[in-house]
Amino acid sequence: MNSEKLWYKSYSPNVRPHLEYPDLTMPQYLERAAKDFPERDAVVFAGVRLPYKILAAMVNQCAGALTDLGVKKGDRVALMAPNCPQYILGFLATLKIGAIVVQVNPMYVERELEHILNDSGAETIIAYDAFYPRIKNVRSITPLKNVILFALGSPAGTADDNALKAEELLTKYPPQFEQAPVDMDNDVAVFQYTGGTTGVSKGAMLTNRNITANAIQVAEWFETLEYGNEKVLSALPFFHSYGMTTCLNLSIINAATMVIMARFDIKECLELIKQEKPTLFPGVPTMYIAVNNYPNVQEYGIDSIKGCISGSAPLPVEVAEQFEKLTGGLLVEGYGLSETSPVTHCNPMFGRRKTGSIGIPLPDTDCKIMDLETGERELPPGELGELCISGPQVMKGYWNMPEETNKTLRNGWVYTGDIAKMDEDGYFYIVDRKKDMIIAGGYNIYPRDIEEVLFEHPKVLEAVVAGVPDPYRGETVKAFVVLKEGQQATEEEIIEYCKANLARYKVPKLVEFRHELPKTIVGKVLRRTLREEEIQKQKQQQ
Template identity: 75%
Template sequence: MVDLNKVWYKFYSPRVRPRLHYPDLTMPQYLDKSAKDFPERAAIVFAETQYSFRKLAGLVNQCAGALNALGVKKGDRVAIMSPNCPQYILGFLATLKLGAVVVQVNPMYVERELEYILKDSGAQTIIAYDALYRRIKNVRSRVALQNVLVFTLGKGSVAIDSNALQIEELLPQYPTQFQQVPLDMDEDIAVFQYTGGTTGVSKGAMLTHRNLTANTLQVTEWMETMKYGKDKVLCALPFFHSYGMTGCLNFSIINAATMIIMAQFNIKECMELIKHEKPTIFPGVPTMYIAVNNYPNAQGYGIKSIKSCMSGSAPLPMEVVEQFEKLTEGLLVEGYGLSEASPVTHCNPLLERRKVGSIGIPLPDTDCKIVDLETGLRELPPGEIGELCIKGPQVMKGYWNMPEETANTLKNEWLYTGDIAKMDEEGYCYIVDRKKDIIIAGGYNIYPREIEEVLYEHPKIREAVAVGVPDPYRGETVKAFIVLKEGMQADAKEIIHYCRANLARYKVPQYVEFRNALPQNVMGKVLRRILREEESQKI
């Protein structure tokens, strides 16, 4: 039960409830509800394909029937390796309808990474885009796979041998009705959401059916401008990532919203989709909004259809917010989440007070605190920097087969996030940085985000990231990697001089490197680790 005396509830919109009711309904059951309420409404728009909610529900049931006939049962793990597409949604929801566990697999994984996840999860079935089949085939002898199901996207297809089954041929053999397998919402696992592994071995966060529905309903409550059965969601975030899974796929299913699906984010394709399909909700990451802001004649693409956007995964500079909201006349707010929390825990209010640089306040039924970095036991007062801890119905059950990691992360129902943060006197939280990203120079703790906020305010800079690089005297020092806006020119002296006017001396970058692009993961999050590794190899 949440403590309604927490200071942040004063800043909730009158239309957002601090406590919610979470029905015992799985995602497939919510799809059935949406299909009953809006049978002919478009559920999916993808390239030349369009499915109504009635059609999608029937296809999910056929897919569940096919998996069931192959021996998939409650508790079994089913890997899905695919970009965003209708088949991804079918496999995801059909697996949940059987009470089996979806194992999310990044389609960019190489064989070594794929083999690790298949071994670790114990997946016996995989559903995959046929262009990825060779990777699966090459690791199959070393993992427990019994069933490989593939599908084709577009006109081209890849040669598939007799050891794989074509989904397109299987589905018509099964009825369009299939009952949800009975399960325990709080105990039964719906998804293994593997964390990126950037801090070591990739860990499978076990998300229950309650976690998925609770977090989707929390986000729904927060997005107070949306209306059941009326909205269109631009699905540019990958479904295999927890943010795309909840913010795009599950959110659309629960709210009977049309999914406008992009296989991967491409700004030209994105602008054309906005022009033709008129999405109203656009969950994304800062790089996506930056791309829209910088697109030639952006206002000529009907972007004013966009009413609300929640940004996550990386810091959202205020300059980006102001330009995007001016172009669209919609709302863009920064939120926060992590795979272990399904993922969303915080967000700035859409229609009430927002704070620059803040991730906002906790969602309904979500509690948070800041604890000291030394012991993790002492709760800190407003303004002091420590580790952010979360409690709520969206917090994972634990890590798959990792009791020690689970014990280190979940303590007395609190999720220790590994993010360094502070909370102000009104309950708004500010991520200072990841524990591993702190730059320690000459005894000073330097937080890259603070430097990056300053760099983003420079009129010539499009993207920027600050990392710690080895320094023989200070231990570490700051280096800034910068992408300039198109047509702009600058040199290191100009950037350093600008930083000196806006930052304490010890925080000013000692080195500046200009690049055409920064290394990013599929979510558009800059990979500091790669930049650090490149620098360490220069020594």
């Protein structure tokens, strides 16, 4: 079976199945790029250009500032910001002193932020100043000691004696700083928080080796990458492992220019493409759909794009074909998860692509399909089971969650919770999810998070959330609600309540009131039944 690694025969001739992974941290890769291409732009953002030598010096100043604040090896530093140069500085400076980056989704509301800060034990946060009100509200109930704020454009008017200004801090420190000694395979670089069916967000511990190895694997997959000669359109959020690896880390390892977008906006995106001529554009299907449907899109010079990996949601075939026709570049679907830094599979750039497949495993990535009952029996090609993955990108475990770790990580293999099959050529197909995760617009949404909020509403008796098909977001969130006896509520009322307690992307777009919910004999709500009813309803309306 998998001992023969069926997928090797499907590799492009230029992709090596086994790679070298030097003992270099991300900041050391930055130093290498600064030495090789000191004047080349590392970052282009909102009209600002930062050459590699300047970025490297600023990272060292930031590392000096963090050290002076008492941050040391193994400490956790939270980062809460949209994509911007300051995010990169905070990320790399934290790794330079051997500390751990805690990735915080900037859309989190107080409740979610409080959980991550308390769970990680982060005593320092680097944040965009506009987010300060939320941080201030939870500061006293978390371990936070140092709050470092930076402005984008004019300050957000959140001055506070208890917060430090990043701009003032940096000027005090020299542009040299030695990399702290790091054990590549055991020292954790990043806590990547991932939702869970248990409703509690878990911190996947990604080591220095995990994150550098995954960037090296992805670079190999792109095949035609030229060191020091690429531009990466960085619209995926850096706080997400997918953006961290395919935009930030991939760029630094390859001395590429990051053309950064704080948030994806199609008009701004096309103007940037026209102006900067990026060669790589990692994204999610909604981004490519937006490009395909934009009027007179050819006028924006989109033919500069050579390669794109699409992830986070299934990529419709017609979207990929239309995008390739428009750009002349290659767009292939891949797969990954936070626990694997994240990329594990991708369709070959220049080889055979299969419709509906997530592709074949990246170099040095081993995969198997295990039976759903015991998880101990490996299944032959064509049979459905749980997708399990091992490789240099597989996490060390979940922070402070030994039981969850043992469930997900067995003998070095990540049990993904996704039901999949492998064909005779080593191509993998995701058939279903053991978990009920919803993927909307590239965001992973866990129904339990939303259901917990709905259950707190004083008028709600029962609630269940399901992902229903949406032509633009892939899936959208729909809540099915049973009200308490004698109560009345509107769809708007429920949605507004969710907006106050959840990040925007998790808020249900649709609410349906029911007298009862479909359940099994033991009283478990049949989420899938509701989803299937919704699909049927949509079909009938077409």
